[in-house]
Amino acid sequence: MTGRVTVLTGGVGGAKLVLGLCHSMKAEDVTAIVNTGDDFTHHGLAISPDIDTLLYTLAGKANAAQGWGREGESWTFMQALRSLNGEDWFALGDGDLALHVLRTQRLGEGEALSSIVADFASAWRIAAKILPMSNDPVATRVQSDEGELEFQQYFVKRRCEPAVRAIRFEGAAFAKAAPGVIEALSDERSRAILIAPSNPFLSIDPILAIPSIRRALTETTVPVVAVSPLVGGAAVKGPTAKLMRELGLEVSATAVARHYGELLDGVLIDERDPPACLDVPNARADTLMNTIDDRKRVAHAALGLADSLRG
């Protein structure tokens, strides 16, 4: 067995776990497979919110208080944009624009997203591998009581207010996994494959909707462990609980584990959660991740559960 750990992750919550792993083991042995279903084009710029949250978090540049974007960001661009009557519902920080402008330029020259992200990570001396789930476009679409909405229209512009009926991932069925993704998931000598405590429906499902990724997860003998995104039986932030209710699900770790179904070998749930009736091996820990010590603790607990499953 090598020390390699691969994590499927969305943005904020997942990035905290990935950072915890990087502080708990050799960071170069950590591979994050990141949701790109939230990616979109705004003002002609190619924006990859979850990828960028990983970059900022692992480079120590994330704005912790705000929960997204860069520390020490400035907002002169948005002021000027407003003065020109530009659409301003999606906040683009001045420093954040550097990622978007360079990414857009290089994508336009035909470069793959995965290669661009690898360069960004290298420039910021990030040892962990950050892999977009795919270099092909996959777009999360939310079917709501206001009709079908693009993800950012639902998430940012409409602040998750519309009631969700279903979610689909346009392009996923034909998307190839990005280079390195299947290799990481198929490396039988890995220590664990983790599913981060990101939103299962909006952040993890797009990754699982790529056929080759789901197949690799189904076939691997490496323990697959999910960290439940619920803490004390509720979502830490974001629309997870509201979404689960709208989709007719119980807001519980049991429902999360059932959602992932046969892909899972184990689930880590919060110690404050109500007693659960789980048909998959599980462990409990304090899964709230405010400090770096919290993040290391959750990483340790998830890896400990995976190790115990290896038998």
Add this chain to the structure above:
Amino acid sequence: MTGRVTVLTGGVGGAKLVLGLCHSMKAEDVTAIVNTGDDFTHHGLAISPDIDTLLYTLAGKANAAQGWGREGESWTFMQALRSLNGEDWFALGDGDLALHVLRTQRLGEGEALSSIVADFASAWRIAAKILPMSNDPVATRVQSDEGELEFQQYFVKRRCEPAVRAIRFEGAAFAKAAPGVIEALSDERSRAILIAPSNPFLSIDPILAIPSIRRALTETTVPVVAVSPLVGGAAVKGPTAKLMRELGLEVSATAVARHYGELLDGVLIDERDPPACLDVPNARADTLMNTIDDRKRVAHAALGLADSLRG
């Protein structure tokens, strides 16, 4: 005769004259036909330096001390760009990016530059008309002792250091004047057509290289008056004097007037210039434009000369 005045102009020096005109007459009667030979694509963004200098100057947003860009600009984008190893020889301010991002987006959607610029000017309540010389691409290329350079490579990256042998305007021969340009130049009831004290070779020649513009200037009966860019026999700033020497010309208002040749009906030269032997009607004034009063004075002097030529 109407009060209409049309000005051919480059960036900084020319914008000062246009502002002086806007403070000396009804601003909505001023039409600026602006050089776009300096326009280029950088990091995938469509940048129009002279157009933007006009926008900033006429909107009262120009950085007077610096001579280019916006007042109160911030530079977070450039810091982030450098951290990602992005090319940083061309400075893109955070607020300045709003013009570039919106312009790039709208050009990409097929909109004409002239229509985009009109919207920007309207958003900033600029009463004067700002017209790009053309919506077609025209690119100034500098043939130098280091080979042929793109304009911004010569002007910004190489700081005008290479010795210039010749200048050409790629695309100009086939470029159409932007909507409104020929109409402005052909309005026989106009009071004057002015050539701003911009660099004749780098900022005015690209405009004159468009066949329909040159023809309209040749055919008009409206007085055409140039303001010499030389003050006290030297260039105020920029490479005008160095360039004239490299092109084998005397650094004098006489040489500037001869360069424009039969297009000119008169030339306004600085009162500190040495005695000149001019074969075109001329007047002298203090043409240095530091304050707004200076700019009004030069505008008055140029219009006075034009009025006197109407006979």
